[in-house]
Amino acid sequence: MSAFGPYITKIRSAASSAELDALELEIFSRKHGVLTVAMKDMGSLPPSEKISRGQELNRWKHDLTEALAWRRKELSSLVMGELASGDKLDVTLELPPQESGHLHPIPEFIRQVEEVFGRMGFEIAEGPEVESEQFNFNDLNIPESHPARDAQDTFWLAGYESENDPSRRLLLRTHTSNVQIRYMKTRKPPMRIICPGRVYRKDSDATHSPMFHQFEGLMVGAGVSLANMKAVMMSAIRELIAPDIDFRFRTGFFPFVEPGLEMDLRWRGDENESREGRWMEVAGCGMTHPNVLRNCGIDPDKWQGFAFGFGVERMIMIKLQIPDLRSLYRGDLRFLRQF
DSSP, X not given: OOTTHHHHHHHHTOOSHHHHHHHHHHHHOTTTOHHHHHHHXXXXXXXXXXXXXXXXXXXXXXXXXXXHHHHHHXXXXXXXXXHHHHOOOOTTOOOOOOOOOOOOHHHHHHHHHHHHHHHTTOEEOOOOSEEEHXXXXXXXXXXXXXXXGSTTTOOBOTTTTTOSOTTTOXXXXXXXXXXXXXXXXXXXXXXXXXXXXXXXXXXOBTTBOSEEEEEEEEEEETTOOHHHHHHHHHHHHHHHTOTTOOEEEEEOOOTTEEEEEEEEEEOOOOTTSTTTTOEEEEEEEEEEOHHHHHHTTOOTTTOEEEEEEEEHHHHHHHHHTOSOGGGGGSOOHHHHTTO
């Protein structure tokens, strides 16, 4: 019998997968396997013996490989048979509840915003977060003397702040109004759009964050009025926050609207909360300034429009009674599971 015959016997009597693994390594190991060494030794044989020896070794390689595969299959069947008889399922056992996840409050609220305004015929528009001074300020009728251009308010990108060309000076957008400009410059009225997205300003406290989310709206058409704007905003607020939410409009100045208004919502926190009964500003709005329309190639004598911009985090604070905006960014699962 060949020197490989006993290995067939050992494989067939192996009692475990670990034993099979050891035998396979002993036979086929790249450096010291008995079959591997035998094949390497063929180089020292005379040509007349190489052919017959090679055929013999190939037959043993096939038989040994097949024996290993069959024994693994037999051992696997034995294990499954033991499980079938010894590991029975108790159908009366109560399984632990499976925890399911949900969207973070911010993207979930933005999804609701898109749904509510979508039903009112508003299209979703998006634009870049790294923007030029031209689209972020100039075309919005915001002059260089306006405080929004201050280093205290705006993140200017290093290497671009010294450019004289406003289309080349870059910054992180301070509002999503840049999307309105880009949209109006490439399309003709009438139009209705909503622009959700991240914006950046150098503010940080309980009601401000250096990065936060806005959704802005724009409607341009013939005969569009301030009454149309208030009706759209009031309908959206009542659906997004609560039907009985208290809100108010008051006059405010923004270079890109005339007249300009601000919307406040009444804080809806617990009775012991320090903000109970107070008002929180959540939106700036107004009729689109004629200069903004002209900058976008729209005739203000023929078309009128309104625009508004809501702070997403502030609306969530009021809706979910969250006293500190920064809680939304900490990633604390104990906090997020409440919503």
